[in-house]
Amino acid sequence: MSACAFPSLPTRARRSWTAWAVGLAVALAALVLVAPALRWLFWDATWVGQSRAACGPAGACWAMITARAPQILLGFYPAGHGWRVGLAVAMLAVGLAPLAWRRRAGLTMLTAPVGALACLALMGGAGILPSVPSAYWGGLALNLIVGAVSAIFALPIGILLSLARRSTLPVIRILASAYVEAVRAAPLIVVLFAAAVLVPLLIPPQWSLDKLTRAIVAITFFEAAYMAEAVRGGLMAVPQGQREAARALGLKGWQVLVFVVLPQALRTATPALVNSFIGLLKDTSLIYVIGVLDITGVLRNAVSDYAWQGLEPEAYIFVGLTFWLLCFGLSRWSAALERRAARAQGAPS
Amino acid sequence: MARRARAFAVCAALSLLTACGDPGSAVDGPPPKAVGVEGAPAVLGAAGAGQGRTLAAVRARGYLVCGVQQGLIGFAYADNTGRWRGFDTDFCRATAAAIFGRADAARFVPTSSTERLTVLQAGEADVLWRNTSATFSRDAKFDFAGVNYYDGQAFMVRRALGVTHAAQLNGARVCIQTGSTSELNLTDYFRAHKLTYEPVVFDTEDKARAAYGREQCDVYTADLSNLAAARATLARPDDHLILPEVISKEPLGPVVRQGDDGWGNVVRWTLNAMILAEELGVTSANVDAQRQHADNPEIRRLLGAEPGYGAMIGLSDDFAYQLIKQVGNYGEVFDRNLGAATPLKIERGLNGLWSAQPAGLIYAPPMR
Numbered sequence: 001m002s003a004c005a006f007p008s009l010p011t012r013a014r015r016s017w018t019a020w021a022v023g024l025a026v027a028l029a030a031l032v033l034v035a036p037a038l039r040w041l042f043w044d045a046t047w048v049g050q051s052r053a054a055c056g057p058a059g060a061c062w063a064m065i066t067a068r069a070p071q072i073l074l075g076f077y078p079a080g081h082g083w084r085v086g087l088a089v090a091m092l093a094v095g096l097a098p099l100a101w102r103r104r105a106g107l108t109m110l111t112a113p114v115g116a117l118a119c120l121a122l123m124g125g126a127g128i129l130p131s132v133p134s135a136y137w138g139g140l141a142l143n144l145i146v147g148a149v150s151a152i153f154a155l156p157i158g159i160l161l162s163l164a165r166r167s168t169l170p171v172i173r174i175l176a177s178a179y180v181e182a183v184r185a186a187p188l189i190v191v192l193f194a195a196a197v198l199v200p201l202l203i204p205p206q207w208s209l210d211k212l213t214r215a216i217v218a219i220t221f222f223e224a225a226y227m228a229e230a231v232r233g234g235l236m237a238v239p240q241g242q243r244e245a246a247r248a249l250g251l252k253g254w255q256v257l258v259f260v261v262l263p264q265a266l267r268t269a270t271p272a273l274v275n276s277f278i279g280l281l282k283d284t285s286l287i288y289v290i291g292v293l294d295i296t297g298v299l300r301n302a303v304s305d306y307a308w309q310g311l312e313p314e315a316y317i318f319v320g321l322t323f324w325l326l327c328f329g330l331s332r333w334s335a336a337l338e339r340r341a342a343r344a345q346g347a348p349s
Numbered sequence: 350m351a352r353r354a355r356a357f358a359v360c361a362a363l364s365l366l367t368a369c370g371d372p373g374s375a376v377d378g379p380p381p382k383a384v385g386v387e388g389a390p391a392v393l394g395a396a397g398a399g400q401g402r403t404l405a406a407v408r409a410r411g412y413l414v415c416g417v418q419q420g421l422i423g424f425a426y427a428d429n430t431g432r433w434r435g436f437d438t439d440f441c442r443a444t445a446a447a448i449f450g451r452a453d454a455a456r457f458v459p460t461s462s463t464e465r466l467t468v469l470q471a472g473e474a475d476v477l478w479r480n481t482s483a484t485f486s487r488d489a490k491f492d493f494a495g496v497n498y499y500d501g502q503a504f505m506v507r508r509a510l511g512v513t514h515a516a517q518l519n520g521a522r523v524c525i526q527t528g529s530t531s532e533l534n535l536t537d538y539f540r541a542h543k544l545t546y547e548p549v550v551f552d553t554e555d556k557a558r559a560a561y562g563r564e565q566c567d568v569y570t571a572d573l574s575n576l577a578a579a580r581a582t583l584a585r586p587d588d589h590l591i592l593p594e595v596i597s598k599e600p601l602g603p604v605v606r607q608g609d610d611g612w613g614n615v616v617r618w619t620l621n622a623m624i625l626a627e628e629l630g631v632t633s634a635n636v637d638a639q640r641q642h643a644d645n646p647e648i649r650r651l652l653g654a655e656p657g658y659g660a661m662i663g664l665s666d667d668f669a670y671q672l673i674k675q676v677g678n679y680g681e682v683f684d685r686n687l688g689a690a691t692p693l694k695i696e697r698g699l700n701g702l703w704s705a706q707p708a709g710l711i712y713a714p715p716m717r
Contacts, residue, residue: 301420
């Protein structure tokens with residue numbers, strides 16, 4: 001419409017001129033702005049060394065990242081026991097393996113929590129291996145394990161909550177709604193402080209869990225409220241006709257739910273669930289406030305070492321990049337899932 | 350059906366499958382230095398532990414657990430190999446040496462400022478060596494086993510200004526974190542001295558520090574240890590001067606649970622022994638010779654050449670010898686972590702010995 005206001009020049013020609021001009025300007029600006037950044041990030045950067053003294057004055061000092069790679073990945077897990085973190089993560093993976101089999105994916109709801117528990121037990125010693133107190137857990141592995149374990153346990157709780165919110169029994173409905181609304185109104189950092197500072201005052205010491213476990217439990221129940229809302233959206237999107245048709249085929253109430261309604265609801269809810277999981281994964285860095293050294297904490301600790309003093313920019317750029325990679329990967333994965341789900345839906349069964 | 354059910358679990362989980370590679374592969378890399386995993390799970394002395402119970406629990410466990418900073422330059426940080434270093438961690442190692450005769454029988458739990466006292470109360474640490482200010486309200490619920498660092502708020506200026514005393518700061522622009530205790534102290538100090546200033550406020554200390562670096566203000570004010578750390582990160586540390594006036598009291602010391610005086614004694618006399626050693630000229634280098642040849646009866650009592658003293662607080666008679674030999678006296682620990690040889694270049698000042706010139710506040714009762 002507005003293009004018609006310039007009748008003197010053919011629209012297409014004018015647009016291409018503008019496009020060229022804008023393109024050129026942007027390219028120039030990029031060259032001016034991005035080139036020095038790239039030089040600092042890569043060309044002038046130092047990659048290997050044991051202290052800041054090894055780094056040149058012009059570029060980034062990535063030597064800190066390479067020199068501390070084990071800490072950044074595993075925290076202060078004792079020497080010679082790093083394999084336990086690897087195995088723990090592998091157990092999580094095995095628990096999630098049914099996802100790869102199209103017909104057995106539902107099993108994940110059962111195997112994933114088992115894997116998550118095994119993973120925590122292995123890192124904690126399980127009474128067989130020497131115990132490693134959670135104060136030694138840390139680094140990126142901790143972000144991943146806290147995020148994954150919380151999500152694995154939050155999903156079933158979230159499903160129950162979303163069903164409770166749609167219950168025909170007013171008491172259950174109101175309780176579930178109150179829980180979801182209350183939790184969603186609280187910032188995670190407040191929930192974590194409560195878990196770290198308030199809970200030990202209310203529970204006798206001999207019953208107390210260690211502070212990382214308390215944090216994982218708190219994050220699980222926090223995340224459950226968000227997942228409940230995502231699942232509720234999915235439930236609302238399942239047409240009433242599906243339920244009626246299932247009942248007409250003679251399925252019982254729970255069979256309708258488990259075999260007809262939930263699978264469709266969860267498929268619809270997948271993007272929202274992934275979205276909330278991405279948020280959760282980034283939020284795991286908040287556990288720094290309860291004294292746990294996750295990837296952010298380990299790097300903040302690193303820059304308090306005389307050897308790496310003043311390298312905050314490198315530390316935060318690295319953390320940002322790591323989280324970006326994780327979250328971008330997740331969102332690509334979610335997109336692929338959606339495409340596959342759309343194909344499955346479109347195909348004749 | 351099963352195919353569809355996959356969708357939900359995938360979202361929560363698959364990040365893991367991709368993520369699994371990272372920590373797994375790290376196991377092959379150079380592992381962090383041993384913090385040791387032998388021994389029973391940490392079942393520490395319960396809150397409000399009775400007389401001597403904490404010491405017994407620590408002995409039974411085989412290692413001491415100290416709550417430390419999550420990372421504070423000079424005071425507590427991990428080096429490239431994962432070994433904790435710093436002023437506070439050295440005191441923790443000294444406590445372990447006093448109890449076990451082994452400085453390496455110490456383990457460190459990083460704690461945030463919000464939950465450090467909860468960690469102690471819940472028994473997740475035996476003692477906090479974590480620059481905690483002794484205050485009335487904290488002392489009401491916990492016990493401070495001495496002061497190992499007298500901190501306090503001070504001012505930093507650029508040398509080019511030619512200012513050497515706080516009295517010359519009339520009309521200065523001061524970078525300050527808003528809503529902090531430092532801001533209140535600043536207001537009080539300038540009002541009390543009938544000086545004016547122009548506050549340049551920021552919501553975090555980092556920003557205030559950065560603004561000072563950009564010369565948006567003439568003065569930066571914070572606790573002395575923070576000022577020293579800030580100065581060390583500036584482009585030219587030697588161009589900046591920390592003024593001698595200290596306008597607030599922040600006595601930092603080790604914290605223990607109330608109700609176990611015996612344990613308080615162990616921590617207190619770890620610190621006292623280090624102070625006495627400096628006062629008596631006993632260092633990690635000469636402690637063996639002193640123990641054998643010293644005639645000074647106080648040195649003989651301190652190092653266990655005269656028997657019976659360590660036993661009074663449930664330790665072996667050579668507890669002070671062990672901690673001085675393995676960690677050092679107060680001055681050595683100060684110099685190693687904070688002193689002129691480090692980038693922080695903190696002067697002894699208030700943390701000098703009472704007997705030094707000029708005198709400081711570091712003072713220990715006699716070993717008798």
